[in-house]
Structures are given as C-alpha cells and as structure tokens.
Amino acid sequence: MASSPVKNTYPHRHILGIEGLFPQEIAYVLEKSEEYVAQNRRADKKINLLYGCTIINLFFEDSTRTRTSFELAAKRLSADVINMSINNSSINKGETLIDTAATLNAMHPDILVVRAGLSGAVQLLADKVNCSVINAGDGGHEHPTQAFLDALTIQRRKGKLQGLKIAICGDILHSRVARSNIYLLITMGAQVRLVAPKTLIPAGAENLGVKVFHTMEQGLEDCDIVMMLRLQTERMEGNFFPSIREYFHFFGLDYKKLSVAKADALIMHPGPANRGVEIDSEVADDFSRSVIREQVEMGVAVRMACLDILSNNLKTEREMHPNEA
Ligand code: NCD
Numbered sequence: 001m002a003s004s005p006v007k008n009t010y011p012h013r014h015i016l017g018i019e020g021l022f023p024q025e026i027a028y029v030l031e032k033s034e035e036y037v038a039q040n041r042r043a044d045k046k047i048n049l050l051y052g053c054t055i056i057n058l059f060f061e062d063s064t065r066t067r068t069s070f071e072l073a074a075k076r077l078s079a080d081v082i083n084m085s086i087n088n089s090s091i092n093k094g095e096t097l098i099d100t101a102a103t104l105n106a107m108h109p110d111i112l113v114v115r116a117g118l119s120g121a122v123q124l125l126a127d128k129v130n131c132s133v134i135n136a137g138d139g140g141h142e143h144p145t146q147a148f149l150d151a152l153t154i155q156r157r158k159g160k161l162q163g164l165k166i167a168i169c170g171d172i173l174h175s176r177v178a179r180s181n182i183y184l185l186i187t188m189g190a191q192v193r194l195v196a197p198k199t200l201i202p203a204g205a206e207n208l209g210v211k212v213f214h215t216m217e218q219g220l221e222d223c224d225i226v227m228m229l230r231l232q233t234e235r236m237e238g239n240f241f242p243s244i245r246e247y248f249h250f251f252g253l254d255y256k257k258l259s260v261a262k263a264d265a266l267i268m269h270p271g272p273a274n275r276g277v278e279i280d281s282e283v284a285d286d287f288s289r290s291v292i293r294e295q296v297e298m299g300v301a302v303r304m305a306c307l308d309i310l311s312n313n314l315k316t317e318r319e320m321h322p323n324e325a
Pocket of ligand 1: 065066137143146176177229230232270271272
C-alpha cells in the first residue's frame, strides 16, 4: 500500500468538477499524484491498494486516452474493473441514464467513472447511486481529471502554478477541458488568458477572472504555457469560423506565433490533436517544447490518485454509516 505522509484534504465522495474546490483540495490531489508518478516509473507498478474494489468505466462518448488511463490506473491498484461503452443510440432506444445508474448501482460498484455527452449528466447520475463517481467529461461542462493532469505536468516542469502566464487557445466555447483548467489555474493563482475568435469564446468569460484575446500575437506574448485545444466540431451547431484553412492561418500554433511566448514556454494539448488545424505538426512533435506525451503519463498517475482518495473516503464513510451503503 502506498503510504501517504500527506494529510487528506479532499474529504468528498465524488470528483465531479473543479469549480468550487479549495486550493488545499487541489494541492492534495496533485501531491498524491506525485507518489504515483514515481510508482509508475518503477518496474513493479502494481500495488494491492484497491484489492476487492469494483470500478465501472461507463462511457457514453468516445474516448481513447481517458478511458485507457482510467482502466490502467484501476488495474495498477489491483481493482476489479469493467468497461462499458454505450453509444448514444442505445441509450436513446430505451434505457435512460437514470435507469442505467440504478442497474449499475444494484451491482454494488465502489467507483463509477462516467463520461457523458450532456453537461450535468454525471452529477445527475451521482445523485442516484451509493458509490463514488468520477466525472471523465460531461458535455462542454467539466473534465476535472484532465485539469489535474495538466496542472501536474505544469507544476513538475515549472516548479509552481502561482504567477505563471498560461494561454488556453482555440475552441474554448465547447471545451470542458478549458473550463476545468480555468477554474483550477485561477484557484491556484495562475494568470489565465483565453485566445480564440470571438465566436469561440463563451459569453461573460471575463467574469471567470481571465483575460480574453482575439489574436495569437497578443495572447501568447510572454506566456509560460501555451495550451492548444481541438475544434470540437461534434458539439458545434452552425458555422463558427469561415474555413479550416483560415482558422489555421490565424489560430493554428506554428513557430512564428510561438515566437512571442517565453523562450522556454511549454506547448500542451489534451489530445486528440488535429495537425494542420489547431497545431502545426512540427510544433506538436518538437519534444524540446511539447509536453503532450508527458500529459498522457501524468494522466495515469492522477487517475490512480483520484481512485485512491475516493476509495479511502468511501471506506471512512461506510465505517461511520455502516447501514447506508
Ligand atoms: C478531451 C475531451 O474529451 O474533452 N480529450 C481528452 O479527454 N483527452 C479534449 C478533446 O476531445 O478535444
């Protein structure tokens, strides 16, 4: 079992979003994740921490890295894990989200990891079950574990989050990654800038404590981190930009646009990256600047930490209220 010298300052049953979390809660998840980064780099990566614990990965939307890394995280902690991919059509055919939740709840899982196409759906499901729930992305709302892994990547590279200038660029409007990152980075004292065409910035974005820019030249100036986002065309209804070619010309990250950022600025992307749309291929593959692969590595550690923390909290809760589970 991984021994934790750090006091648990995340006393919740679920991880549904970053909004409203306190700095010490975020810091605890990051500290716990550090332990798992070290463990994952050892030859023997598996520990018995979650032996006997049942985890269900319930994905209503496509996912490669998030689903795989949650599965890997569960297996490295020796949990029993099953994956359920449910496409939207089968949910439309009959069973509602609530029915699915009730069915799964009857199987007594300990943790549900849920990705859903609708904002708020994971919260709704969490209200109907007795176990812990992790939001693996709900519509355009939140993707908390992505924000934790991005923060861990930045913190390890830059030694801090406080005071860093971080530009989040691209389709902010439809991005749950952007939303969760904004909440986390602002809470931890970073200076966040959003860079996108006017059509891809949510109304009232400035109220989140960020600065908004509509050119890469202004938005990237003197930045420590340049975080690129995919155009979420699956969530777009209507035209948000004239053409991919024009979008890449004005908002695609290339060396010229990057040149106004700090010389040691890091490039990030949650994946999947569309080369030639929001990022130039050469820049994405420049591993002296791009930490895209490191983000994937941090993803497994963060998800192990989240499973560890929630299973521990659930155990405490069940000990205190043995008849409610
Ligand atoms: C992101 C997502 O699903 O929100 N991807 C991910 O989790 N790695 C971003 C995206 O799909 O563009």
